[in-house]
Amino acid sequence: MASTEGFVEADNAEAIITRIEHKSRKIESLLKQSKPVEALKTALEGSPPKTRDERCKSANWIVVHRALMAIKDVEGLLSSLDAEYYDILMKYLYRGLSTGDRPTCDQCLRIHEKLTERAGLGCILRCLADTVNTV
Amino acid sequence: MTAIAVNQFAQSITCHAWGPDHSMVAFCPNNNEVHIYRLSQDKWEKVHVLEKHDQIVSGIDWSPRSNRIVTASHDRNSYVWNLEGSEWVPTLVILRLNRAALCVQWSPKENKFAVGSGAKTVCICYYEQENNWWVSKLIRKRHDSSVTSVAWHPNNILLATTSADGKCRIFSTFIKGVDTKDSRTGPSSDSKFGEQIVQLDLSFSWAFGVKWSPSGDTLAYVGHNSMIYFVDEIGPSPLAQNVAFRDLPLRDVLFVSERMVIGVGFDCNPMVFAADQRGIWSFIRFLGERKTISSGSKYGSQFSEAFGKLYGQSKHGLSNDAVEPSRSRGGIHDNCINCILPLRRSGISTVMRFSTSGLDGKVVIWDLENQADLSEYL
Numbered sequence: 009m010a011s012t013e014g015f016v017e018a019d020n021a022e023a024i025i026t027r028i029e030h031k032s033r034k035i036e037s038l039l040k041q042s043k044p045v046e047a048l049k050t051a052l053e054g055s056p057p058k059t060r061d062e063r064c065k066s067a068n069w070i071v072v073h074r075a076l077m078a079i080k081d082v083e084g085l086l087s088s089l090d091a092e093y094y095d096i097l098m099k100y101l102y103r104g105l106s107t108g109d110r111p112t113c114d115q116c117l118r119i120h121e122k123l124t125e126r127a128g129l130g131c132i133l134r135c136l137a138d139t140v141n142t143v
Numbered sequence: 144m145t146a147i148a149v150n151q152f153a154q155s156i157t158c159h160a161w162g163p164d165h166s167m168v169a170f171c172p173n174n175n176e177v178h179i180y181r182l183s184q185d186k187w188e189k190v191h192v193l194e195k196h197d198q199i200v201s202g203i204d205w206s207p208r209s210n211r212i213v214t215a216s217h218d219r220n221s222y223v224w225n226l227e228g229s230e231w232v233p234t235l236v237i238l239r240l241n242r243a244a245l246c247v248q249w250s251p252k253e254n255k256f257a258v259g260s261g262a263k264t265v266c267i268c269y270y271e272q273e274n275n276w277w278v279s280k281l282i283r284k285r286h287d288s289s290v291t292s293v294a295w296h297p298n299n300i301l302l303a304t305t306s307a308d309g310k311c312r313i314f315s316t317f318i319k320g321v322d323t324k325d326s327r328t329g330p331s332s333d334s335k336f337g338e339q340i341v342q343l344d345l346s347f348s349w350a351f352g353v354k355w356s357p358s359g360d361t362l363a364y365v366g367h368n369s370m371i372y373f374v375d376e377i378g379p380s381p382l383a384q385n386v387a388f389r390d391l392p393l394r395d396v397l398f399v400s401e402r403m404v405i406g407v408g409f410d411c412n413p414m415v416f417a418a419d420q421r422g423i424w425s426f427i428r429f430l431g432e433r434k435t436i437s438s439g440s441k442y443g444s445q446f447s448e449a450f451g452k453l454y455g456q457s458k459h460g461l462s463n464d465a466v467e468p469s470r471s472r473g474g475i476h477d478n479c480i481n482c483i484l485p486l487r488r489s490g491i492s493t494v495m496r497f498s499t500s501g502l503d504g505k506v507v508i509w510d511l512e513n514q515a516d517l518s519e520y521l
Contacts, residue, residue, distance in 0.1 A: 137366075138347045
């Protein structure tokens, strides 16, 4: 599909990929310091929903996935995660569930339950209703 | 207690409207009829049935001063009903639509009404004395999908619409010979009929339930993504605020004052939104009884089963057993609320009482008196 106004053009995609690679290195180091929550925050920051470029979306999903799977204490994660991240995290949980991969789904369901308790059904609605800013 | 009267009038109600002194209510019981009830000696009695439409009546509005009822229906027609003697006499309004009419509202001066439709159009209807009929003028452009709601600005010229394409638009409806030049003020000062003043592109899903504040300075509408939007300084550069909330989406809104809005919808319980001193809008609380939050019935009946399946076998049995059917939410409405109307006392711009109706067939009257925490916003 042709990109419309306001969406990042294809040549910007390279810049986004570079940024994601940079983010990926930062996340690895945060995980080594056993700061999984910080890692997930970094992964969610600057997620590229405003592009139709699937490579960017996949690249960012890989780093989010990496950080997501390192989460052990879900309650701890959600209490230290700001409410502004809830909607974007929910979108990535649904992306995780759509992979069908057993360990990923288990982890996503675990977080989904706690996130729904905290952020409500409205958070799910916003995630399902938004067909434009997909992750 | 905020709900002062609960009346179960039908199985399901699509819309309702109040007579001039609030002693009569008209509603559509989810069919092609409009029933009018009157309150006499603390009991509601059915006094009229308006039968003329062929399909579901989707909109009713009752003008407070001229005592006329306008109805809009999925049969693509509108009727204006006049009380002659003890009978309501219908006048057909040919809307020239090829899809269902979805909503209708009288203008503040009651000389025009607007009909939103599934044909991606808005009809502005006005009375032509010489021909003795209501003429419909169409705004055909701009809408990319069904028009779900219409709202008149207090100046009788500007009309706000929401559409299933997610956008909220504001049009000028100036009609020569009906409106006078001096009634044009603000951003509509030199615009022709059907001219779009502004298009608000805030929602990514269906938009519903648009309303103006009593002064006409602020506009509020809702999206089907559990968001409510507040817009100030309508014009070339509007100021918008998006408020996300944690519960199910809204269907309709009502300004009770400049700084307080009641939203109703799929959560079955009216929500209160208010603006603080700096003008920042936020969700305050539910108006009805608090929902009892226990581990078993967290999400009410519709959701618990699905959630049980989602979260795996072990929880499935538990969440199913813990929830009683339909009443588990503990609210006054048992189903989606799709209509909210002010019960205004003449001369007072703040609305202290309002009514809601919904798919559960109830018409509920609410009172904001004695709500200590809300009084600062009224």
